[in-house]
Amino acid sequence: MESVAIVGVGLIGGSFALALRAAGFQGEILGVSSAATIERARALGAVDRACTLEEAARRADLLFLAQPVGVIRDSLAAIAPHLRPHTLVTDAGSTKAEIVAAAQRHPAMQFLGGHPLAGKEVRGVEAAEANLFHGRTWVLTPVTEDFLHRPAVVEFCVWLERIGAQIVTLDAEAHDRALAFSSHLPQLAAVALASSCGASGLADRISAARLFGPALQEAARLARSPFSIWRDILATNRGPVHHALECYIMKLQQLKEELEQGENSGLDREFQAAALFAASIRPSGQLNEERDSSRRSVYLGDEFSRK
């Protein structure tokens, strides 16, 4: 891997470029973005020079598509005619099934779906960090398990490990179903919470007198994430998100009824079930320490045998 092209040099694309450099990557790093973005990315040492999407497709050994989900689908179609056979195309899109399906329309394309579970509230290459992926899960969604043994994929995985990412392989649908609960539902729950408070007739009092604790502040932080990011995510994961929302609404209905009836044993059970799940996803502080000490990737090949 001598030439890497970052398509979409924002927080994720820029961080991946900085991480490669910090991990000792000596090849060239091309950037496909607006002229202004490339200028900033060059100043930060993230990319060497700008190039067009077509040039990136012709020249790079690895194409990293770090764009919104809808744009990634367009990029796949645009690069397909220009790729060399050994080129590996991968992405960082938040949903995987539709992207993987779009890539499969180009049988000659060597495509590996990816999703680094890392991010920040701020966007843009200015916020990029070489250690953004350190200790974080990086999901890969190969269409067959064999795919992971291809030389270009093996080399890419070595770089992912060098930048400290924890590789998890899943099929695309399993990824989307899990993320519907663990990422898309929490976002919608936070938006609904902030929006309910805003519509409660108590919004002015709550904000003027600062009548809130950290829980509402955290929901508010999430609710500042713009719909422009979420539109594609929700549109490309409609079924699983719909299912997660239904389960969540049912759970809330149940809590409401138990509250109405003063049914403390039922409420207690829900708090306990919630605490049990909560304990299984301990805070990232502990996680990172633990992960750093082992630095081993997790391959969940079981998904393939279950299909």
Add this chain to the structure above:
Amino acid sequence: MESVAIVGVGLIGGSFALALRAAGFQGEILGVSSAATIERARALGAVDRACTLEEAARRADLLFLAQPVGVIRDSLAAIAPHLRPHTLVTDAGSTKAEIVAAAQRHPAMQFLGGHPLAGKEVRGVEAAEANLFHGRTWVLTPVTEDFLHRPAVVEFCVWLERIGAQIVTLDAEAHDRALAFSSHLPQLAAVALASSCGASGLADRISAARLFGPALQEAARLARSPFSIWRDILATNRGPVHHALECYIMKLQQLKEELEQGENSGLDREFQAAALFAASIRPSGQLNEERDSSRRSVYLGDEFSRK
């Protein structure tokens, strides 16, 4: 104010004691708690010595009830026969209407409802901090505006300002209605979220492969809060919490339908409404800076004229 009794020497009670000391309080600080707790609190310099609830009622100029809501009601009944006329009794309970009503059953008692909006995930006097209330809202719920001019109340408010708290006065029902949306609903939303993930059939995958972002982690953090704390809060604020849950469920239903119908303009509107409210409760970092520079309390007397 020469003698203060902390009834329930945990995180809040212990922090209040440490804050008073740090702000220059020279009088005695008595502690009503288990022998083991008082020992730890003495070692931390939070209290001078243990005393019984009855002795506290007879001796202290200020009684600070920092107990769970249900226990505060019991304490009010227990202290009532022993109080001197000038003694001020106040509390730190998370709901106010029922506590204020319970106190009013003792007409000779000089009671001022209070709720410091500060806390941590950890409990117990070991976690107490002298600056816990610095820059944080401290709600007071006097039954009449006149009450605020009583000498004992004026002196208490001076100490609250010295420890850096931002006083907000509200009537008890207004407090409970606002907190139903800004504190109790976020807690139930987090519990339902963690519990839904736990019941999704995807819990093992989500936790083993660490398929989650910060939103779910924050919900999980909240969901570790035990029902023993929330039972009394929910039981003493049933109407407002029920209303908040209904509004929230309706909002989620609406999001679900808009998602089903690909109604992006509706979803966009919800995200915008949420972001607008979110912007009105900016993160505490900014808040604290701003507040520290002014160090002035807010008195929202308007509540009284609206009654």
